[in-house]
Ligand SMILES: CC1=C(CCC(=O)O)c2cc3nc(cc4[nH]c(cc5[nH]c(cc1n2)c(C)c5CCC(=O)O)c(CCC(=O)O)c4C)C(CCC(=O)O)=C3C
């Protein structure tokens with residue numbers, strides 16, 4: 001396939017106190033998030049001066065990628081500047097015809113895949129008929145370099161523990177409504193949780209096959225009466241402590257960099273929970289600009305540009321594809 005641009009597509013985050021509320025409005029418009037939850041999340045951003053770490057992390061990723069890509073690079077977010085629509089307009093003005101998009105989430109679900117594709121479609125529509133065609137790069141939840149990047153971080157975190165032999169690995173990902181999980185994948189097969197279980201198993205096997213591990217969830221939102229994936233990481237730490245576990249490594253395999261959810265919900269909240277329980281707690285790093293992760297992106301681009309569809313680096317058995325079927329992760333839209 002002849003691509004003439006690379007587009008990084010991400011979530012976006014506020015870059016100052018005055019950005020916090022308009023950003024949260026963009027994220028939660030029509031989504032029924034309770035006011036108390038929004039207040040709390042606004043407080044997390046305010047705690048860091050109203051600055052989300054995510055935009056700086058994307059800038060750093062683009063700088064790390066630049067020497068590895070032969071294509072012009074663009075960047076657009078769903079929820080904050082630089083917006084996707086502006087990036088698509090710039091591409092159009094620069095004469096780009098067919099861009100390849102890397103979305104900063106490895107997994108399927110309405111929130112982590114379909115929503116990004118819908119937003120790309122909306123941005124193209126806004127720009128008009130001469131907007132470039134934009135293809136999304138496939139899921140990479142079991143790419144050997146995604147797995148190895150997290151596994152190396154788990155090994156490094158284990159090194160910091162007094163007695164790594166009795167440690168428990170606790171893998172975390174962003175919780176989503178159970179109905180959204182059930183509807184993820186073609187025809188609704190619970191693909192989000194299935195992919196995360198596969199990532200967790202692969203990272204555990206690569207990092208410390210002798211240790212027990214669990215997959216749990218973090219950063220639940222939404223109204224309390226709507227069921228989301230459980231258990232929450234904090235509840236799980238209590239259960240582990242009650243069962244006699246003394247040391248944990250928490251590895252956020254659902255995140256590619258240290259988003260606000262990682263630095264607040266894990267480094268503040270979960271760490272506090274662990275401290276109250278007397279658990280030794282180490283948080284494993286996310287890929288960020290790890291050279292393995294950067295190389296993975298290069299490989300995913302090559303996979304599409306060279307159209308060597310028989311060369312798909314993948315360690316697991318949950319299938320991935322270049323173009324999502326029309327019925328993938330569509331319904332229910334939002335709960
Ligand atoms: C699966 C998933 C990912 C991982 C995949 C991906 O990366 O896309 C993710 C990432 C992120 N989520 C983020 C921020 C927020 N997510 C929210 C709300 C929600 N997230 C959801 C799911 C996910 N979210 C859902 C189902 C909701 C409910 C509303 C809805 O149905 O859409 C809210 C509203 C307040 C609240 O938390 O209630 C905020 C502020 C940021 C930026 C962080 C930063 O600034 O560093 C990032 C990377």
Ligand SMILES: [Fe+2]
Nearest residue numbers: 111174219221
């Ligand atoms: Fe989110």
